[in-house]
């Protein structure tokens with residue numbers, strides 16, 4: 001797999017970025033991988049770069065992290081992931097806005113900052129509910145339409161320096177929100193210094209991220225990619241937040257992206273009582289030994305097993321001359337494809353409903369991304385769901401495909417035909 005692969009530029013650390021301990025241990029290696037969101041034009045194949053991918057466990061604070069950090073402009077300046085392209089996410093943001101606005105009696109007196117606002121769905125919802133809003137996001141291509149819509153937006157990364165500027169103009173924030181971005185930022189201490197500076201003493205931070213508990217339970221190795229520098233448990237996060245005089249006062253489990261967690265964080269001695277749910281989840285994590293290297297070494301063995309099962313299934317279908325396509329040109333798809341080696345020998349092409357990806361090729365495996373062919377006459381026999389966590393939505397959209405005899409394959413949490 002690594003033949004002819006050009007390594008890109010990256011930096012590594014030899015310690016835990018959260019607690020500075022050198023007591024970190026590698027437990028999984030996924031080889032040299034392209035950037036998960038690095039979709040290509042046909043002429044770009046020979047310039048494609050690869051980067052080592054693996055995870056480390058910190059024995060001191062229990063953080064899971066990648067040590068390789070790719071230049072962040074390569075990752076985020078031009079971003080292919082548009083949340084408005086996914087229906088499930090749109091309704092999710094609306095629900096979040098309803099839930100979070102309930103904390104505030106006078107919305108118009110509160111300013112809401114969203115870190116990594118993507119194409120602005122959540123901020124729009126909050127703006128409708130009379131909050132003053134501000135978004136910050138580094139992806140130029142995604143936020144352009146927001147500027148046109150006159151949503152207040154800063155095109156940059158969030159940092160303590162930016163926080164100082166925001167504070168001068170907007171004052172303190174009653175609510176700071178971040179959805180699936182706080183695992184992507186190398187210098188989390190700087191980000192949290194900024195959050196601390198901006199957050200009102202009576203306010204709170206709400207952020208969502210993929211949850212390590214789900215990653216383990218469902219062997220979700222497809223969540224491991226260069227953009228995701230950290231994989232959070234409550235155990236590791238609590239240790240980190242303590243350093244910033246912050247505490248988690250509530251959590252919610254969210255059945256999105258294969259299992260996320262929403263965290264409510266306040267300043268120490270803030271206005272909210274700590275929910276029993278927080279203590280219960282920490283107890284669950286201790287019971288399941290999320291503080292032990294051995295747990296993650298076992299995870300690594302499971303990953304190898306799932307990969308083998310998937311390869312065996314696809315190879316046997318190919319031997320019967322079946323057509324197989326991938327569904328969802330996602331970061332998850334990139335990881336599975338490159339780790340398992342799903343190239344044109346096993347898959348014909350990849351379909352994706354998002355127009356901005358169509359016409360591009362998948363990173364590393366160079367399969368063409370096309371609009372869905374599932375309802376065409378020459379529909380594929382099998383469709384491998386890279387976007388398996390959106391299975392319900394995909395199934396509802398493709399009832400005809402199943403009726404006509406088409407079959408779906410999930411790579412995770414179980415390799416199976418459905």
Ligand SMILES: [Zn+2]
Pocket residue numbers: 016017018019020021058059060061062063
């Ligand atoms: Zn650590």
